[in-house]
Amino acid sequence: MTLAIEARRLGRCYGQRWALTDCDLRVPAGRIVGLVGPNGAGKSTLLSLACGLIAPTTGSISVLGSRPAATAEQLARVGFVAQDTPLYANLSVAEHLRLGAKLNPRWDPRLAHDRVRRIGLDPGQKAGRLSGGQRAQLALTLAAAKRPELLIFDEPLAALDPLARRTFLQSLMEFVAELAATVVLSSHLVTDLERVCDYLVVLAGGRVQVAGLAEDLLDTHHRLIGGQGDFDALPAEVDIIRAERTGRQTTLTLRSPVMLPYYGTQVQRLDLEELVLAYLRRAEAGSGIAAPGRLLPTRS
């Protein structure tokens, strides 16, 4: 399997503070990847490592099979749009395209010009006068016209209103279909990304909490609702992500690679938001959940 990003025991420290710890990831190529996590989770740090803007403190990362930013050719294979869509305020849209053509060996002028026309940007307009949505579209155009194999966006939706978000994601999907590239998008909210992402990485507290194909994650995570003693004998391979008790009722959110044959309990599927929230709550609690035998009430 071709990997877009492979990280092994990856860590990054700023001064005394670890922003990313023990990160193991194998992100397959050809996917639209959602990198989700709260403020300070380490998303920008991971993406900056993937682009070669910063170096690992521990472990290693490879992107499309090579060390990030190792060569000019490797740089050309990766497009990166940092947070706040950095553009030159005093340059016009057309000047941005000319600059892109000069700096990028694989630049596709047709794609860039067609796209600017389609989204109705005035080529003479200075970037500093564009709206947030227009800036995001210009940044997307510049990154895509590089014809990268991997396109990375750090929180591209944060400054956009709901309509601009939709338009941006729609444009992104068009580009993805045209470029056949792997795309990584980060966000605080999985709801921003769930319509477009087919692979999910949840980061919290500088650690990867869960990663995988969205459909596999949905197939292997469930909520079980039952009474005391209903869950005494969970299979060993079950990972309890979250346990809540109200009165006599116990609700477990768990990951199980096997079918759960529990009679007398309700088994519910989770949506992606519920799944991500369960992992974020577990990370916030700081510990992970104890092994089932220790956590669950014993049958009397």
Ligand SMILES: Nc1ncnc2c1ncn2[C@@H]1O[C@H](COP(=O)(O)OP(=O)(O)OP(=O)(O)O)[C@@H](O)[C@H]1O
């Ligand atoms: N250049 C830096 N110097 C010192 N600490 C940093 C630096 N960059 C990030 N950090 C710290 O590393 C941790 C992770 O930050 P990072 O920006 O990677 O998280 P994030 O998930 O992208 O957050 P946000 O969603 O708020 O942008 C935070 O505690 C942050 O304060």
